[in-house]
Structures are given as structure tokens and as C-alpha cells.
Amino acid sequence: MSDLYGRHKAVLPDWLALYYADPIEITHGEGRHVWDADGKRYLDFFGGILTTMTAHALPEITKAVSEQAGRIIHSSTLYLNRPMVEMAERIAELSGIPDARVFFTTSGTEANDTALLLATSYRRSNQILAMRNSYHGRSFSTVGITGNKGWSPTSLSPLQTLYVHGGVRTRGPYAELSDDEFIAACVDDLEDLLGHVRPPAALIAEPIQGVGGFTSPPDGLYAAFRRVLQERGILWIADEVQTGWGRTGEHFWGWQAHAENGPPDILTFAKGIGNGMSIGGVVARAEIMNCLDSNSISTFGGTQITMAAGLANLTYLLEHDLQGNARRVGGLLIERLRAVAAQLPGVREVRGRGLMIGIELVKPGTDTADPETAAAVLEAAREEGLLLGKGGGHNTSALRIAPPLSLTVAEAEEGAAILERALRSRVQ
Template identity: 85%
Template sequence: MTRDLYARHRAVLPDWLALYYEDPLEITHGEGRHVWDAAGNKYLDFFGGILTTMTAHALPEVTKAVAEQAGRIVHSSTLYLNRPMVELAERVAQLSGIPDARVFFTTSGTEANDTALLLATAYRRSNAILAMRNSYHGRSFSAVGITGNRGWSPTSLSPLQTLYVHGGVRTRGPYAHLDDRDFTDACVADLEDLLGHTRAPAALIAEPVQGVGGFTSPPDGLYAAFREVLHERGILWISDEVQTGWGRTGDHFWGWQAHGRNGPPDIVTFAKGIGNGMSIGGVVARAEIMNCLDANSISTFGGTQVTMAAGLANLNHLLEHDLQGNARRVGGLLIERLRAVAAQVPHVREVRGRGLMIGVELTRPGTDEADPEAASTVLEEARAGGLLVGKGGGHSTSVLRVAPPMSLTVAEAEEGAAILERALRSI
């Protein structure tokens, strides 16, 4: 049955639509932190549909909210008042930390970043954008134009002039040998030098932790130091929180808060986890920025009643059960467990991350040369052992991405770590 579905997939969908595994997996249902495939095999899910199943599979509160709202009305567009959309916008605006915040809902993180770029370029009257090397911001024409990860940017054509900045990857590149303070100073000096050779950009867009790039991040405070330079020139700061938002990093509710000594970003984008699988993205910005557009606009599918009902139920569950605190506690245990394993596996260059956002980088032993074949081997062996993880990385897909639902228990963390240990030892 699965092989037949794979053949049909290949016949009707694009070749560039990536699938995991030599024998692709059809997931039929899930519950809690587990999913099942079409053959009835059970897996512990450590990837959550790319960090999207944030709280749990089949979370009863979300399922109930979706069913009840669907029984009333599913959709009306933004041309009509929408109570669930207003209620979720109020919650997000309050949680964002942005003063006088306005919220616009989209259907994805790509669309959210697209909207942020539109706002920033219109507000600043500039089409130049600063982005981080090794970054990823989505699949649209403008988003791939600011993506600093070659593997996910299929064209050099873009409506934007993109200038790439050092700092998103701590342990590679020309400043990797420096300590954190000197690393930050060097990146700031690079930014200042870059700004001296170009017209004033509209904004810097940055992921606090680079997701597709392999869960890399700069020292805490780097973007705060960047912001001092940017603020002097009126350049906006966009924090792409599509993967880092809602407490996943454990230490903070938003990833930007590790760099927040000068206050919140001008614009925050979000998506993925807030909908727990429903299609929700969005942008939060100060009113003067959000309201700068001088043309009409609507969103047909952004903020539909059924997705907003799901988002509200999911956010309430996350806050009431302190899943941020759980991500910090259980994620800390999981990172230390994986680091202990890594010390005995020559292929593991580094285990990094925070909270339930963990990267395991694989290289050829004794070198810094990426080893995507080893990563593929571990991915397959982990699946065979009953564990699903992801892949990423800017130097080819040689980083295992571990990002379970934030309700992960200590016992499940230990179980997943044991399976991953066996998979790592298999190489």
C-alpha cells in the first residue's frame, strides 16, 4: 500500500518535494508524543512535523475546539468581524512584548516573513535587507531571496537586495576560534563595515536559533549588540520566531529574549507550533509599522475561525501546563544525555541547542567535513528503532534535528535518547 502511494506521489507531485527515508513513511494517526504508520508501526516522534505539533498529537482541547468551531462556521475571510481572530490577536499582542502591537494572521511562516518584508520595505522605503548566513525564511520568491542556506535557495533572482551578515553560526566560519565576547565584537564590526558600503537597508531579519540551518545560534546578546548599530540608522529588526517561539527554547518564551536587553524587535513573525498542525502564521509589529501600507489588503484564509479556535486552545494549554518550563527541564536532561553519548561516537562533532530544540552535527571523524551519509544512516536506524528525528544543516544535511512536542516526559526523553544512541553507534 505504501509503495503504491509512493509511486502515485512520484507521478503527480514535483521531484523537488523532499521525502525522508529510502522507504517513505505514511503517518496515519498520532496521540501524545507518538505516531503510527500505515503498517501499524508505532514511533516516538522527535520532530513534530517540523516543530509544528508543539503540544501533543490529537490534543483533546484542540480537537474539541476545532470540531465545535467547524460545527458553527469554518471561514468568512477578513472582510467580516471574526471573534476568535480578535481574541487570539489580543493574546499574541500581549505576549509579544511589543508596545502598541498589531497582529496580522497568515497561513504559514513563509507568508508571515513575506508580510514582514513588505512592511519593512514600505516603512523604510528601501528594498535592501540584511540577513544571516546559513538562514532559512521560507519558500516564496522573496523568502528564498533572503535565505542564506544554499540548499534551500533555488534561484539568485529576487525583488530584494540581500546582504548577508556573520554571526548565526557560532562554531564555524572565520570567527569560530574567538571567545563569545570577541566573537560578538567581530560580528558587530563586520556589520558596521558592511553598512558603510551600502545604502541604508530596511531591516535585519534573523532567526534567534537557525532551524533548517541545523539549530545553530550566536552567543546570547549578539542581536542586542546588532540592534544598537541598527537603531542608530533607523534600520528595523525582524525576529523570525517561526521555530523558536512559544517557549520551545525553554529559557525564554521568544527566542529574541536571549538578545533583548534593548527591548523587543520591531517586528516578530511566527507560525508552526501555535496551530499544533493547523495552518497559522502571523506578524506582530508596532502600530506605526503595521499601518504604514497605503493600499487595501485582506487575507482570504489567514485567521479563519477554525484555525484561530485551534490556536487559542493550543496556546491556553501551553501556558496552563507550563510547557516552556517542561521544555527547559526535560530538554536540559535530553541534551546532557546526548552529549554523554556523543563523547563516545567519533562522528559527532557537536551536540547543541537549548530546550527542546537540539542539533546533533555529524562529520567525518577527526575532521570538520560534513557527513550527510552518516546522518541519513542514523535517520534510517532511528526509524527502525521506533524514533523519528529530522535533518538539516548549512554544510549539507548532516545535522540531526531533535524537536519533540513540548509535553515530552522524562521517560520518553530517556527512551528516545537510548534509540538515538544505538542509531549513532551503528555508523
């Protein structure tokens, strides 16, 4: 392992983050488990950053990919592509957006970049509303709208970004308010902001902030924002890269917790739908999607092999009700972790929905983030065979839990027991 780590450092960027003081090489996986190069087995509670959505080495997906690879892997969007059309038809129907059109990309970053292109072209404005503590990707435009300084290496941007309150319920100037008062205060702030600027193109928001540490507003906030936006013709982009496909358990899309005023104008997706294959995309009403007045293609977006994987993955997800499983198993897991956290002053909050759970760590008796302890818990869990993620807008002090949606009750209990020991050994 040390040889591979040395080779990694010699040819890859310093800013390419690796977990653990002694990084691991994952060589294979099955179900909810993966193995490293030394043969150690781990229960995977992070799924390659919420990407292995159903299971590792799922036979249905492996078979679909193998069969498609035997026919043709790629031809580009310059030719008709049956798997891409079939996938677009299914996503358009599931999206809830009327007269929907779908454009496939290779990642969530590229999907959000495309959504920004569509919104600014449609509205003839380069102003974007974004949420504080947000993350939308690593391209030049998406870094420019990311409201998390730990993931935004430059202030330069082709866009003018205005940051809005509301993505984090338990921090900030409105944290002590009731949910209804919180929403009202955030709406008042948005209306005040819009009174001082030319009309923006769109608001882009994650229903649950992923890299931000799985934080979210009260249900209904974005519905309330939507009323204000619709009065001014401003579009709503729902970034569903991490929340989509039933991960939250209660809803298929995160935006459905804010559905009073209908679906978003634009929806972006990626990560879980490919179960490890590179699939991203944008869904929008036809008038918005078709607003571009020049030609475009996507060389690697919607390739036959990735669409074969996506179709098999989506079919498995729906036929096995993995959204329902995320609700049931995730509900048990979050309550189990909250019972542990109640005994540890260094745990500020256990939050989340379905199989998207965050544990925020602080220095006991304060609201001060404790990234050192978060890193120590990550290491301790790894030693016992559990892989976690981390994030948060306050110095990466939140643990992130997002296992494949096929997680069993027994596996949830196994992971919770390991995490409890790691927390008790590292958190005061």
C-alpha cells in the same frame, strides 16, 4: 506503501522532499507518538517540523476545532471575526512589542513575506540584511533572503540581500574567538558593511537557525546588532517561526536571549501555535503595521477554525507550563546526548536549547560534513521506532530533535536510548 509512493511521484514535484529510502505514511497520532499505515508506532522527535507543539490529538484542541466547525469554519477577513480578535489580543500582549498590531497568515513563509513587505515599505528600501546559513521560507521573496544554498533554488529576487556573520557560533572566520570577542567581531563586520551601502530596510534573523541545523550565536549578539541598527533607523525582524512559544525553555521567544535593547520591531510566528493547523502571522508596532497605503486582506489567514485551535493550544501551553517542561526535559536530554557524543569522533557538536536540539555529524578527525552518515542515522532510528529531522548549512549533516513540548522524562530517555544505538551503529 509502494503504490502510494508511486502515485506520489507521478503527480507531485521531484523537488518535494521525502524522508527515508522507503517513505512512510503517517495515519494517526496520540500524545508524543504516531503510527504508520502498517501499524508501526513511532516516538515523534520532530513534530511535523516543529509544528505539533503540544501533543498529537490533544483533546482540548480537538474539542475546540470540532465545536467551531459545527458553527462556521471560515468567513475571510472582510468580516469581524471574534476568535481572530481574541487570538490577536493574546499574541499582542505576549509579544512584548509596544502598541502591537497582529496580522494572521497561513504559514511562516507568508508571515516572513509580509514582514518584508512592511519593512521595505516603511523604510523605502529594498535592501535586506540576513544571516548566513538562514532559512525564511519558500516564496520568491523569502528564498531571496535565505542564506542556505540547499534551500535557495534561485538567485533572482525582488530584494537586494546582504549576508551578515554571526548565526553559526562554531564555524566561520570567528569560530575560535571567545563569545565576547565573537560578538565584537560580528558587530565590527556589520558596521563595516553598513559603511559601504545605502541604509537597508531591516535585518531579519532567526534567534536559533532552524533548517540551518539549530545553530545560534552567543546570547547578546542581536542586542549588540540592535544598537548599530537603531542608530541608523534599520528595523529588526525576529523570525520566531521555529523558536517561539517557549520551545527553547529559557525564554518564551528566542529574541529574549538578546533583549538588552528591547523587543524587535517586527516578529513573525507560525508552526507550533497551530499544533498542526495552518496559522502564521506578524506582530509589529502600529506605525509599521499601518504603513501600507492600499487595501489588503487574507482570505485564509485567521479563519475561525484555525483561531479556535490556536486559542486552545495557547491556553494549554500556558496552563501546563510547557515552556518549563521544555527547559527541564530538554536539559536532561541534551546532557544525555552530549555524554554519548563525547565517545564518538564523528559527532562534532550537540547544541541547542530546551526541546530544540541539533547533533552535527562530520567525518571523524575533520570538520567535513557527513550527510551520508546523518541519513543513515535517520534510517536506523526510524527502524527502532524514532522519528528525527535533519538539516544544516553544510550538506544536511545535522540531526534535528524537536518533539512536542509535553515530552515526558521517560519518553526523552526512550528516545535518547534509541538515538544512542543508532549513532553507535552508524557513526565512527
